[in-house]
Amino acid sequence: MMKATxxxxxxxxxxxxxxxxxxxxxxxxxxxxxxxxxxxxxxxAELGVTKASLHYHYASKAELGRVLIERYHAxxxxxxxxxxxxxxxxxxxxxxxxxxxxGVMRNDRMCLCGMLAAEHRTLPATMQxxxxxxxxxxxxxxxxxxxxxxxxxxxxxxxRPRERARVxxxxxxxxxxxxxxxxxxxxxxxxxxxxxxxLCKRSAPVARAGSGRGRRAxx
Amino acid sequence: MMKATxxxxxxxxxxxxxxxxxxxxxxxxxxxxxxxxxxxxxxxAELGVTKASLHYHYASKAELGRVLIERYHAxxxxxxxxxxxxxxxxxxxxxxxxxxxxGVMRNDRMCLCGMLAAEHRTLPATMQxxxxxxxxxxxxxxxxxxxxxxxxxxxxxxxRPRERARVxxxxxxxxxxxxxxxxxxxxxxxxxxxxxxxLCKRSAPVARAGSGRGRRAxx
DNA sequence: GTCTATACAGCGATAGAC
DNA sequence: GTCTATCGCTGTATAGAC
Numbered sequence: 345m346m347k348a349t350x351x352x353x354x355x356x357x358x359x360x361x362x363x364x365x366x367x368x369x370x371x372x373x374x375x376x377x378x379x380x381x382x383x384x385x386x387x388x389a390e391l392g393v394t395k396a397s398l399h400y401h402y403a404s405k406a407e408l409g410r411v412l413i414e415r416y417h418a419x420x421x422x423x424x425x426x427x428x429x430x431x432x433x434x435x436x437x438x439x440x441x442x443x444x445x446x447g448v449m450r451n452d453r454m455c456l457c458g459m460l461a462a463e464h465r466t467l468p469a470t471m472q473x474x475x476x477x478x479x480x481x482x483x484x485x486x487x488x489x490x491x492x493x494x495x496x497x498x499x500x501x502x503x504r505p506r507e508r509a510r511v512x513x514x515x516x517x518x519x520x521x522x523x524x525x526x527x528x529x530x531x532x533x534x535x536x537x538x539x540x541x542x543l544c545k546r547s548a549p550v551a552r553a554g555s556g557r558g559r560r561a562x563x
Numbered sequence: 564m565m566k567a568t569x570x571x572x573x574x575x576x577x578x579x580x581x582x583x584x585x586x587x588x589x590x591x592x593x594x595x596x597x598x599x600x601x602x603x604x605x606x607x608a609e610l611g612v613t614k615a616s617l618h619y620h621y622a623s624k625a626e627l628g629r630v631l632i633e634r635y636h637a638x639x640x641x642x643x644x645x646x647x648x649x650x651x652x653x654x655x656x657x658x659x660x661x662x663x664x665x666g667v668m669r670n671d672r673m674c675l676c677g678m679l680a681a682e683h684r685t686l687p688a689t690m691q692x693x694x695x696x697x698x699x700x701x702x703x704x705x706x707x708x709x710x711x712x713x714x715x716x717x718x719x720x721x722x723r724p725r726e727r728a729r730v731x732x733x734x735x736x737x738x739x740x741x742x743x744x745x746x747x748x749x750x751x752x753x754x755x756x757x758x759x760x761x762l763c764k765r766s767a768p769v770a771r772a773g774s775g776r777g778r779r780a781x782x
Numbered sequence: 783g784t785c786t787a788t789a790c791a792g793c794g795a796t797a798g799a800c
Numbered sequence: 801g802t803c804t805a806t807c808g809c810t811g812t813a814t815a816g817a818c
Contacts, residue, residue, distance in 0.1 A: 362801080380599040381685040383793060397802050399795065454681065458737075461744045462673065462681035466600040475744045504757075510750070511738070511757045515730060518677075518737020522729070525680045525694045531729070538723075538730045542761070581783080602811060616784050618813065785818070792811070800803075 363401045365391055371412055375453035379409060379463050379471075406468040409460075413474040416456045417481065420444070424485050434493030435544040438512075441486070442536045445516050449529040458517040483509050499543055508543075515539050582620045584610055590631055594672035598628060598682050598690075625687040628679075632693040635675045636700065639663070643704050653712030654763040657731075660705070661755045664735050668748040677736040702728050718762055727762075734758050 369390050373382035384395045384405065402408035427440045448455055457478045464472060486509035493499035501508060519535035588609050592601035603614045603624065621627035646659045667674055676697045683691060705728035712718035720727060738754035 377685050378597070378599060378682050380597060381682060384795090385792075393801095394803060395794080396796080396804080400801060403795085405794065457744075458740060459681055461740045462678055463597050463600060464743050466596050472744070479741055479744055501761075507753060507757050510741070511734060511754050511761075514737035514741050514754050515734040516737065517740055518733035518735065519730070521677060521680045521736055521740060522698055522733050524683050525676075525691070525698055534726060535730050535733050538726050542720075542730075603813090604810075612783095613785060614812085615786080615814080619783060622813085624812065783818105785816100787815085787817100789814075790812095793809080794807105795809105796807075797805085798803100799805105800801105 362391070362393070362397070366398060366401055366408075367412060367415060370408055371416065371456065372453065374409075374412060375448070375456050375459055378459055380466055406470065409468065409471045410474065413457065413460070413471060413478065417474065417478045420478070421481060434489050434496065434498045435540070437489050438540055438543065441489075442516065442540060445520065446529070446533055446536065449520060449523065449532045452529075454520050454524055455517060458520055461517070462521075479513065482513050486512055493543075501543065512539060512543070581610070581612070581616070585617060585620055585627075586631060586634060589627055590635065590675065591672065593628075593631060594667070594675050594678055597678055599685060625689065628687065628690045629693065632676065632679070632690060632697065636693065636697045639697070640700060653708050653715065653717045654759070656708050657759055657762065660708075661735065661759060664739060665748070665752055665755065668739060668742065668751045671748075673739050673743055674736060677739055680736070681740075698732065701732050705731055712762075720762065731758060731762070 366387060369387045370382070373386055384398050387398055388395045398408075402411065423444055424441070427437055431437055431440060445455060457475055460467060460471065460475055461479075464475065467475070483506070487506045490499065490505035490508055490512075494501075494505060516536060516539070519532045519539075523529065523531040523535075585606060588606045589601070592605055603617050606617055607614045617627075621630065642663055643660070646656055650656055650659060664674060676694055679686060679690065679694055680698075683694065686694070702725070706725045709718065709720075709724035709728055709731075713720070713724060735755060735758070738751045738758075742748060742751040742754070
């Protein structure tokens with residue numbers, strides 16, 4: 345955020361920025377093992393650097409955690425903006441939204457903020473606040489889509505879209521949570537499809553669960 | 564499990580068994596902070612004993628964790644048996660089922676197995692297996708209630724009760740997960756009521772959310 | 783069954799050379 | 801920006817006295 349890190353020609357040439365590589369590794373570790381389930385030593389070992397180097401980029405673990413949530417939140421908002429730009433139908437927007445989480449699952453991970461929510465009590469105050477902001481943003485976007493769907497008559501439910509948005513968000517996070525215990529991403533997809541079908545009027549948008557591939561994995 | 568611990572008259576007289584007291588404390592710590600978020604030192608400090616004493620009762624943390632899940636699972640099954648014995652209507656059974664989780668939330672905790680599910684990758688193999696068994700048992704019970712409700716015409720949905728059971732379980736676990744980030748048990752209750760109302764034909768069984776108390780907290 | 787004492791690995795973090 | 805070296809603390813676990 346403060347320096348450009350224009351690397352000199354003869355330098356070690358770490359793949360386009362150590363700071364980002366640290367974030368990438370740390371993000372995966374949090375999503376798979378939790379904030380209390382990984383250490384600086386884990387990141388250092390994987391990247392082939394020392395713990396001291398990590399502290400140069402992120403002075404404390406709390407700082408690293410803060411940046412992780414901020415980046416994840418920003419990336420998620422960007423993905424939602426893409427959805428809003430590319431599709432107009434509420435049901436299709438929701439399918440794309442579910443697709444984001446499905447990509448995370450297929451990548452053998454859990455939602456970063458869902459994972460951190462479990463550890464909420466043990467987190468630094470800054471991270472706790474950012475966690476709420478992520479869920480708030482999701483809730484707001486979902487509520488907007490649901491309201492749009494109610495107006496256009498695309499959805500089979502009538503009242504309290506904000507409550508419904510919270511239920512949908514919780515259902516998706518919970519489906520990821522439970523699916524992890526079975527190490528089976530299809531379990532998430534099946535539950536997510538049921539939630540979608542239950543919301544939209546048409547019988548069932550998909551029958552992916554149990555059948556086959558569907559779409560490719562993502563970061 | 565092996566000895567009766569008949570305490571002699573002049574003994575320190577720890578409240579009806581140190582082993583159980585350890586489990587009680589450990590259970591609360593796991594439900595609030597996670598398996599990786601507490602230590603033997605935390606339990607020892609709270610109970611006023613030493614860490615060495617804890618290791619006498621539970622040789623390793625993995626062993627302690629195993630017993631915790633087994634006890635929690637057994638207690639949950641017992642609660643479900645009470646529900647089956649006391650009420651017959653499927654909708655009422657589901658309300659009672661939700662009431663179990665609501666009691667956990669009001670007690671400032673998260674479902675033990677929901678919490679452990681997040682940390683799944685970092686757990687000993689034995690605990691991982693027991694975790695699946697807990698969710699399987701919940702799924703089976705819920706599926707039975709849903710099938711009963713479909714036959715009696717109490718439920719507004721028609722097909723795939725097992726899938727629906729998974730969705731309901733996930734929705735409840737996820738609602739707890741997200742609600743913790745807001746430190747607000749009412750958030751769980753509101754979502755749970757929406758799930759119930761969405762399932763049962765009658766308009767809305769409750770309007771607790773946002774209004775007031777409702778029922779008393781539980782262990 | 784509980785204690786004191788301790789082993790030993792791991793943790794987050796820092797100092798200072800290069 | 802990365803390294804070596806190390807600090808202080810906490811983690812799980814054990815030995816042996818009482």
